[in-house]
Amino acid sequence: MPLLITAVGVLVLLLLIMKWKVNTFISLAIVTFLLAIALGIPLSDIVGSIERGLGGTLASVGLIFGFGAILGKLIADGGGAQRISTTLIDAFGEKRIQWAVVLTAFILGIALFFEVGLVLLIPIVYQISKQVNLSFLYLGLPMATALSVTHAFLPPHPGPTVIAGEFGANIGMVLLYGFIISIPTVLIAGPLFTKYARKFVPDAFEKANKGGMAALGDSKPMPLEDTPGFAKSALTALFPVLLMGIATVTSxxxxxxxxxxxxxxxxxxxxxxxxxxxxxxxxxxxxxxGISQKRTMAQLMESAEQSVKAIAMILLILGISGSLKEVLIVGGVGDYVASLFIDSALSPLVLAWLIAALMRLAQGSATVAALTTAGLVIPLMEGSDVNVALMVLATGAGSIIASHVNDTGFWIVKESFGLTMKETFATWTVLETIISVCGLLFVFILSIFV
Structure with a gap:
């Protein structure tokens, strides 16, 4: 019943948004309350669960998005994004610019959280798309792919790091094997998939995308000599990477x-x-x-206000999607999925991937899916010669499959690129599934040799 109730809730949400054109935030709120009641959460606990889910989500991403949006807008309005994009275009050429974006996102993604990398890179990628007259999504989708892959497979990101601790895996081996499977996965789910997605949902790639997060990078072009130097622009954009990298290495x-x-x-x-x-x-x-570019404080604060306005609705949507996730967890959907695999005789690698995948589909959170899976499969690993580092990666692969309406990442991507529900399913949901399946496939291939 919990899975059936969840499926009906998702269907109602899709009807509200796609058929009846109800605002996304209001639709999510309606379905969250209905699911809480249908899953049997006591009436006295429903509001508390919704508030806890919203608060927990905004606590983790609210300030990051707020500060990051202002940072991105300052870089765009100050000419830094234009300078960086021009330099990358000159270095790689227009024909290979997509690969330049993927490489940049992959390198930055090793140190940056998915949300941080996205809000930091969107203004730069938007500027590049304008200069080379390419679709914003054509460059942005591979960028998001690289960030998602590093987030799922590479320490020091929370998922693989925590799972490695649960399994007792060597973090260095997880990182080494993670790199091996990440590179081909990014190539397949990024540039290759984008090429085919462009044929299936051409409207998504033809949008001007001046709303949502893309607005952070929408600034007036200026003479190149008036923009800050590349070193100064790159340092400003890479400063979060430097700080996080120093902290990680020190730890x-x-x-x-x-x-x-x-x-x-x-x-x-x-x-x-x-x-x-x-x-x-x-x-x-x-x-x-700002100051070094002779911009007044009034101009800087105008950029800050514009950036916050651009992400205000996104933050509300992210918050209420966190409430939906919390309701599904409190309502016992994850516990029901876990009970289905008691006494399973499947291979530990397959079992870890499958449980994590179903957990992800049922309640949305990749972290919750991964940690729940770890607790279930650890007893099954006793007496087995399975490589624990590969178990970490198989679990990580399963935990990011088929991002949909109960995942905050789904709404981040939808609002960032100004996509419709149908377009987000056809691009982001499929992309995440490709990453998940490729991850499992390459784990199996590695298991032959290690």
Whole structure:
């Protein structure tokens, strides 16, 4: 029954948005309340669960998106995005610019959270798309692919790092094997899939995309000599990567060398937190993209206000989608899926992927899906010679399959690229499924040799 109720809820949501044209935020709120009642959550607990889900989601992404949006708008309005895009076009050429975007996103994605990488790169990619007269989605979809793959498979991202700890896997081996499967996965799900998606949903690739997150990169072109230098622009855009990278390396060195606790480590860890990183980067951008460019404080604050307006509805949608996820978890949907696999005789690799995939489909959260799966398959690994590093990657692959309406990532991508529901399913949902299946396939291939 929990799965059937969830399926009916998803169907109602699709009808509200696609057929009856109800606002996405209002539609999500309606379905969230209805699902809470249908799943048997006590009436006295429903509002608390919805508020907890909304608060938890906005607590994790609200400030990141807020600071990141202002940072991106400052870089765009200050000419930094134009300088970076022009330099990349000159270096790679217009014909290979998509590969330049993928490579940049993959490198940055190793250190950046998915949400941080997206809000940081969108203004730059939008500027590139304007200069070379290419579809924003044609460049943006492979960019999102690279960020998603690194988020799913590569430590120090939370998912693979936490799962590795649960399984007792060597984090270095997870990182090595993760790189091996990530590169071909990005190529298949990124540029190759985008080429075919363009044929199936051409309208999505022909949009001007001046709304939503794309508005962050929509600025007036200026003479190149008036833009900040490439070094200054790149430093401003890469500053979050530097801070997070320093914090990650410091943490790994402290753990590897078994160094005693010290206040310096706490300072570095604080600076490397995504919210702190984006805030410090924003302060830097106020100088590099503003004061040093002779822009007045009034002009800088206008950019800040425009950026917040551009993401206001996105934040509401993300918050209420977190409420939907919380209701599904509290309503026991994940527990019901877990009960289906008691005493299963499947291969541990297949079982880890399958449980994580069904958990993801049922309740939306990749992290919850991965951690629940870890708890279920650890007993099945006893006495087995399965490679635990590959188990981590198989679980990570399953946990990102078929992103749909109960996943905040689905709404982030939809609103970022100004897509309809149908277009988001045909691009992002299919793309995430390709990543998941490719991940499992390459894990199996690796298991032959390791």
């Amino acid at each position: 790994l060195l402290q753990e590897a060398a078994n160094l005693p606790d010290h206040w310096l480590f706490h300072v570095v860890a604080f600076i490397g937190m995504p919210t702190s990183t984006m805030f410090l980067s924003l302060l830097l951008a106020l100088y590099t993209m």
